[in-house]
Each structure stands twice: as structure tokens, then as C-alpha cells.
Amino acid sequence: MTRLTDDQLNALKDRNPVAAIAGDWVALRRKGRAGQYVGPCPICSDDPQSKTAARFECDGDKWVCAVCQDGGDVIALMMRREGIDFAGAIERLGGRREEAPTPAIAERRGLQDHAAGLSINARPEYTGEILAAWQRGWRKGEARAQYEVFARERERTRLWGFWQAAIPIARAYGLHNYFSGRGLDLPPAGCKLGWHPAMPYFANGREREPPLIHTGAAMLAPILDANGRFSGLHITWLDPCGPKGKAQIIHPDTGEVLPAKKVRGSKAGGYIDLGGARDASRMIAGEGIETVAAVHTALKRAGRDLSRTLFRVGIDLGNLAGRATETLPHPTLKTAGGRPQRVPGPDFDRSAPAMPVPLGISEMILLGDGDSDPFLTSQAMERARRRAVADRPDRIVRIRFAAGGKDFNDMIKRPA
Ligand SMILES: [Zn+2]
DSSP: OOOOOHHHHHHHHHHSOHHHHHHHHSOOEEOSSTTOEEEOOTTTOSOTTOSSOOSEEEOSSOEEETTTTEEEOHHHHHHHHHTOOHHHHHHHTTOOOOSSOSHHHHHHHHHHHHHTTOOTTOOTTOOHHHHHHHHHHHHHHHHHHHHHHHHHHHHHHHHHHHHHHSEEGGGOHHHHHHHHHTTOOOOOTTOOOEEEEEEEEESSOOSSSOOEEEEEEEEEEEEEOTTSOEEEEEEEEBOTTSGGGBOOEEOTTTOOEEOSEEEEEOOTTOBEEEEEOTTOSEEEEESSHHHHHHHHHHHHHTTOOOTTEEEEEOSSHHHHHOOBSSEEEEEEEEOTTSSEEEEEOSOBOTTSOOOOOOTTOOEEEEEEOTTSOHHHHHHHHHHHHHHHHHHOTTOEEEEEEOGGGOOHHHHSOOOO
């Protein structure tokens, strides 16, 4: 018999609590703490129904007999009582159950194991059709992973095509109108924004014939990875007559108003370059293009020196701050079950990607929007701060929130 894995052994013990197995043989009585029993010994007692015997004590995991001077786990009990070996005891306790007892489950396990980074030789305990099924699952995982690489690259190529077809912001009057309509100056020189006259809006990311819901003018912002490589596109469909200058896009079947923004391609660990100094020592970053543009506008109008300042957009709060290592209870929000809502805490997960901060940046200002829950947002901002300081301990990070639950764009006075 091949060795049981620890998991299999634990599973077998879980299925066979000592007290339940012993209780089938002898009359056990409760003793003290819950789950503790006392009674005749299944191995050595001559009266298994004795109401007074106290030589044998057990709980779910262990037993001990004062007369046998022995004890152990449920397997040891079975071996002593039945006079059988380890393999026999395992058999009597229901046998070794594969976590993949059927080919269908083994195949699923193979997929999971591939995703967990295990090699195709990782399960020597499997044999025969179970092994074949597990390997089928693993190979399916491998094929999917390769397809994902292919699909990601193909999407990147498509998005790059849209970006190449876009009119750069300097000549894009549609974008000039959008920014001035929101009371904002154009972002500083070097900002990577473009205007596409006929950007398609698909209902979903379905590979074959995704429903086309809208085609129209859009602001395009390339998403760059930590190396500055094009990895995706942030798209905002525009309409000078729409709410806040954005297109109102309605799903033709459901009547649902859809977000006028979409992110395609890879976002994690990326950012949008909103321009500014190339050799900057200070960086201003926030979740959205308009937020960061609003703060740029306010600083510029106040005559502040921006010659050493860089402007970046983190795309969303999750990417701005990265993943947390743990969650915290929300001070006031409750779940439907009445327990405190949990939100990601301030400690960052080093292994997870987030908006990159160039090493040359010695001062960073993080902009918190008022449109998410304040506690959630402040935890995310603190997480982004700790991440930035961990990369460069002398870095100063300031966190600024828009006043009174507004966003920074609301705080800019629109020109009369
Ligand atoms: Zn005994």
C-alpha cells in the first residue's frame, strides 16, 4: 500500500472520531469537558456495557487505557482491538479516500494543481485512471494558461491599434471640449491621452460576436506597466450633451445605464501617465483622470511651481493601493447578518502588484476621492503610503481627501 498523505490521514481521522468508534463497542459516559468520555476499554474490558468502568478515557482524537497502559489515535485503537496491522486498520476505518476518488474529481484537481504551480509529476500517489484523469486536468490547465497568454497579447495588439488611430490630445478638440466642460485645464505636457472618433463599446468580453452597444467618440488613455510598456487601455466615451460630458450608454435589452468608462487589457500594476516633469521628485496620484487633472488645474491656477511634479492615475483604488494582507472590521457598516463589514486593512501584500512609484520620487501626494466609503478609502490610502515608504524609506507621502464627500473635480469652480 502506498503511503497516505497527511491530508488523507487527517481526513480519515476526522471521519472517525475516537469516541464514536469506541462508542460502537462499549458504553461510554460523558466526563467533564464536552467531548470527553470515560468507560470500559474496547480492548481489555470484559463487560462492555459496564456503567462504572473508568479505565478507558477518550475524546475525538485520542484514547488512553489505564489497564492496557496504552493509548493513541483511532488507528492505534483499531489495530489493538482487532489485532490487525496499520493497513488493515485504515481499511476498516473506511479506507484511504483519494481526495480525487473519481476521474472527474481528479481532473478538476489536476486543473487546480496546475493553477497552483505544481508540475505534471507532482502527484506520485495517483495511479491508473485517476492519474490519467489528473494529468488530463493538468494539461487542460496548461492549455488554458497558454491560451490566456495568447489572448492577452491579441487584446493588447487590438488596443494598441485603437491607440495608434487616436488623435493626440494636443490636436484633439473633442478632448479640449471635454476638459473645459468640466472646468479643467488640459493635463500637463507629456500626458498620454488621445481622442478616438468611433470607439466601439461591447456589452461584454465574449470572444465570438460580443454585442456592440455603442460606437462613439472616446478619450483613450494607455495603461502602462512598471516598465512603461503598453498593457491596456482606459476608455471614456464622451458626449458634450451627456452628464459631465460623458456619453449615456444604455443597454438595448435591459435598459440599464452602463458606465461610460471601461478598462480593457491588463490593469494590475499599471498606471496612466498624465504628464508633468520627466525628472520629477514629486508625484501626484489619484484614482481617476479627472481627479488628478483637477488637482493639477488647481495648483496651476494657484501659481504653484510644478516644474518637478509628475501626475499619474492609479485607475482604481485597488490598483492604487494594491492588495491588503488582512481585513479589518468596519467601525459602523454591518453585513446583512449583523456582523461588522470587513474591509481591506492598511498592510500591503508585497507579492501583489499595484501602481508603480518611480524611485526618483521623494514626495508623493495621494488623492482620496469622496465617492467610496471613507473608512475603506482611508485604509487603501494608508496601504498605498506604506507601500511607497517600504520602497524608499525617506519618501514623504501625504494623503489628501476632497472636502465634504465631494470629489476634487467638484471643488474646481467652473468658468462662468
Ligand atoms: Zn484497556
